[in-house]
Amino acid sequence: MWKYLLLSIYVFISFIKADNFECPSETIRPANSFYCYSFNSQLLDFSGANSMCDLQNGTLAYIDSAFTNDVVASKARNLSWDQYWIGATVVKQTMNDATVRIWTWVGTDRYLKYSDWGINEPNPNNKYAVVQTMDFTWKSKSCSENRPFVCSIPIKINLCDDGWTHFNETNSCYKVFYNKNWDDAELVCRAENAHLASIHNENENNFVVDLAKTGIIMEINNTTWIGLHTLSSNTGDVSSYTWTDGSSLDYSNWGVNQPDKGGEACVQLFSDEITYKPFFVKQWNNEACNSVLRNFVCKKKSNLIQK
Structure with a gap:
């Protein structure tokens, strides 16, 4: 079972962009390892040492290869340890x-x-194991001996860049920016390797609303741009609208009598109630693209690379 689980983890990790692993401070991560290793000089027996590792969200060290064994033992030798507990x-x-x-x-x-x-x-x-820093070999010990110890802590994977919020259902990252017309908002998103948000079901619509809302009743322009627009002169033709990220128009949440034929070619999301249409909250309305709205939401794929 573990053979296949570890293979699945390896495949998952291999699809993560290289800069998005995070280890706690003062730990090391051997190349291609799924773990960060902490070095603890406090002298404890095996059980006490493992309890301390648990407080670090880890266990006594898991050693999966000769390379990892050498990296960890070399660090321990530099600390002048002669032996240390691992998790065997x-x-x-x-x-x-x-x-x-x-x-x-x-x-x-x-x-x-x-x-x-x-x-x-x-x-x-x-029943328990230590590593000897003299030659990096392992030696069995009784639990009661007090030794320094090494913990292994699973790596933390940053699915989104700083300031972005991950939505599991779409495996995408979202961020709110402020005070732009629609065209300038899309340019800001593209500079972030993103697009104005496309929305493909009610859950995603609610997620974007929750990101962008203030909880205050707003005027008409205090709303949120999303990535839907039309190039047609007939702005009332629902079928003419497309997402800037090229995804399919498979969901919509238009307000009553929207979109209309007023020549307004870009789409706003009512992330808050507005004074004259409070019932429009969470719904969509076509708006003049040159209007400067309160905010807009950009969307991009997470750092988990889909292949």
């Missing part, structure tokens, strides 16, 4: 009516796919 531990399982000891990673059912035991190790009387 023994569990007992019944197989064919016999009880066997199996080395796993603490807190999981993952067997050790990689190990680097020293000569005559592991000792069958011991």
Whole structure:
């Protein structure tokens, strides 16, 4: 099971843009690792050390390769440690009516796919593992010995750039900007590698409203530009409207008698109630493209690259 889960994680991670991993301060991340590693000089037994790792949202170190073992052990050697706890531990399982000891990673059912035991190790009387910085090999120990320890903490993935908000349903990022006409708003979005927001279902419409709203009853121009517009002179023709990001027009939420034929070719979203049409909240209205509205919402794909 874990083999396939780790493969899935690898595929997921490989589709993340390289700059969007985040580790806690004072930790290290070996290249291509899914974990950040913290180094803790406090001398604790295995159980106490793992409890401290839990407070860091991790476990005692998971070591998945010789490369990771070398990187972590080199750092520990530089700290003048001689041995340190990692997360390898023994569990007992019944197989064919016999009880066997199996080395796993603490807190999981993952067997050790990689190990680097020293000569005559592991000792069958011991249930926990340390790494020796002298030669980076592993040695089994009893739980009661006090040692420094290394924790592994799953990497945090930044799905959106700073200031942008992720919406899981669309795997897209959104950000509110202010005080532009429609054309200038689209230019601002494009400078951010985005477009004015396209909206494809009620949930996304509500999400954009929640981002842009103030909670105050507004005048007509205190509304929100979205990415819908028409190049047709017949602005009342719903079928002529398109999204600037090229996505399909598969959802709409027009207000009553909208769009109208007044020559207004761009679309605003009523993210707040307005004084003369309070019932229009969350609905759409076509508006003159040169009107300067209170805000607009840009949308772009997240840093999880879809292939």
